[in-house]
Amino acid sequence: MARRLDMERALIAFDLGTTHLKWVVTDLSGQIILAQNQMPSGVRTDGCHSEQNPLWVYDRIVEVLKDARVRWNIQRLSFSCAMHTLLVVDSEGNPLTQSLTWMDSCAFPAAEHLRKQDVAGDLKRQTGVPLHAMSPLVKWIHLRSTLPKSARPVSLKDYLVFRLTNRWQTDYSTAAASGFLGLNGDWCPLALHYADVSARDLPELHPVTLAIPDTTGQFEVVLGGNDAATAHVHLGIAPDGGVGVLAMGTSGALRTTSAYTVDSPELFCYTMGPTRGYLVGSAFSNIGNYLSWVANLFSLSVDEVLHRGIDTVRRGEPLPVAIPYLYGERSPWWREDLHAEWRGLTPLHGRDHMLGSALLSIAAMYFRGLQTLEHQGVPLEDLRIGSGLLDRPFLAQFLSDSLSRPLSLVDAQDASLMGAIDLARSEKGLTTPVIQRYYHPSHSSLYERTLERVSILVAYQKS
Template sequence: MSATGTPVVLGVDLGTTSTKVVAFDAAGRERAAAGAGYALREPAPGHVELDAAEVLAAAVRAARDAAARARAAGCTVAALSFSSAMHSLVGVDGDGRLLTQVITWADTRATEEAEELRPTEHGRALHRATGTPVHPMSPLVKLVHLRRHQPALFAAARRWVQVKDLLVHRWTGTWVTDRSTASATGLLELATGDWSGDALRTAGLSPLQLPPVAAATAVVGTLTAAAARELDLPARTPVVAGGADGPLANLGVGAVVPGTAALSIGTSGALRVAARTPRVDAAGRTFCYSLTDDLWVVGGATTNGGVVLRWLAEELLPDVSEQAAELGDLPEEALLEMAARVPAGAEGLLVLPHLLSERAPQWSALTSGAVVGLQRRHGRAHVVRAALEGVCQQLALVADSVEAAGPAIDEVRATGGFARSAVWRQLLADVLGRPLSFAAGGQEGSSFGAALVGHHALGHLDLLEASRREVRIGEVVEPRAADAAVHARLRPVFASLADALAPAFRALRQVPAAPG
């Protein structure tokens, strides 16, 4: 391995269905990239997990490949830094052996506990103090559920960690978490940056059962000899804590000043605005998570993003997907082309695209999907169009809630897998009724944010200044006025559906699911 060359930091982004590793130099240039995927597992209704061994193996493959490509491009890996999907939970015993798989943000087994706690004054106080809504996604609520339903497992756990903590431990031998990721657990006090006594009592935990909390920019260890061998990197390569993928996406697209929002659609979606002080809106519609020790992000996450398009391709329109594959095209692109042929508003058809329940701004896990307004004139293309409009309308509701919390939104910078599609970019701009800015070079926001954190930790740059300076806008998509007016007129109708259909959703949850 070469000891010289342009120093790069590997931004290791542990996502919901894949790990992406991108090597960035201190000037913000992407020098190499690699990725590896894994599948979400649903072993029982409401249980949405990842196989921890698969995730760790994918991270090794992706990091090793990205490092090799970086060396081939004349670079030297100076450090590794992390981004991770939020709200995961893993139990381990005293020897670090797994007692659970990775329970993901999409898991809704704790719905009953969330619905009991959320409307109470205690639940509202926990939301205000920790910035994390009381919802089944929250590790706090997951822990309450596990203590109630699996007391033997709960008692056997020496430590409760997140998926990124597992990987850092595997590569450095140290149990540690970062303040950004910890702030999305429902267990961290925003005001102090340390574990909350009230939240710990609610979960039934001792603070010793959680990892120590470090700043996102802290060097938390170096690669062990074993990790160095499997990654083909020098032993003692620095490892930087990094942070949660949502806040780091703000950093990665330069949305680190109040008024500039970062919007992303991957498997799920989110919109976030930077704030100088932590805050949660009075109605409890937004979250507040840490980015750095003196910067927070206020926003909301939606559960259903790209997963809706995949569901359409795999379950509703497999014939279209197969035809596209035979022609060498992506199934998702074929569906997007279908949607583009239908006018805005899908001729009066609305789809509530809550395949995996939903989060912001209602934060109720009881909601399900629905097709409303169906008439004889509607065909499959209308359903596709309305489902994608529903994904975008949910994000528009989040934008409205964020502005109600205080930070006005002057600019929206977008990132995520959806950004590769011109159809979806235009649709989102039309539904939001706002221009969307996209970074030049198609930078992956979270992995770039993680790499910036790594370079800051090594003293190569000032974090926030580099984020503002090095993100270059390559394209701005303007909303089409006539289509934006249609979507604005439909938004109150769309917003009313979840509450209006709540009794039906509750009743339908009592219908037994088919075994297997």
């Protein structure tokens, strides 16, 4: 123990992503010492399935933590997690299923059944979670008849916190994205009724900053939150609705933190817990994953797709229409059964025209999300970006031009992961961001082309 007291004190955070497990070690001031990531083992993404092995994730975290504690005196461990994971456990906390990600669409029949019962609107109004197969509530309803009576629904993060602390505790932001939690901050009776569970079957609710001693008493586990909540902490998004976040990763989002609920069928609205406001915005299912598919289709890298596609759009050449719904789509349609295609192809179109049309349609999705928020009375005076695809300056400039809005880059680090570190550092849980770079719109014709593409995508869905 004397040797450990001489070690540098440090913090560690893990981001439980859809496609990667990321971790970072920092000193107590938040300066990065180590940053790494790994694609989880045991991932299944065939057919309607999108799963991770929770035992592998836990074992890897324990291994990383063990190695870190050889080098540093780890004071706190914190989490950021992808939204909408579902893991079913037994009464002892043993997994009965894999961890299902938001991309798992096998619960589509359950979603359709609930839509036909005309309960979708009531659930959306009471929980803020659109009725869609991404929802852990819908996944649980789909699986419930095949499970033992003692089974209980939790998130992947809940399971990891339990393994590290022996306590079933969750944060408001993670619970809010599950579909089980009401916008009032209590478990929703209507959701519990359709799920056939009681509040006693679910973890205790706590703020994102709650710190719990681990089972060894050597460090504390900070609950952390979903990846949007922790990103908003790092990006300094106060609950006043004036600042938005534009995120581009495997999936995408355009969101803000509002002081009040927003009721729109196109938008999600998740409580962040007492005094923290509501996470409101659009979620897009086809961003980095769609671009990776396009890249593989043409035997290119994603960066080549971005460069070639953006250059083609900027030249103003006539483009086909890319319908980008490869994985169905969430905002604004919330439909699992949409499909991708290119329309209007002619012999004059080549590969780069198809790439450009894909980029233009992605820009149009963000444009529609921005329109919807502002039509709901949530004006965004500032749009902030962090890491992910948008750490590429040429792509950030393309989005600024397409939206005709300035974008401000907070830093090139992973905002969600660093937000988890911020929560480990501060009981207040909100940081003051340092703007690294501004992007100002400089290409008005891109705005006009994007606006036109929004109309085309809306007409496609209505056809």
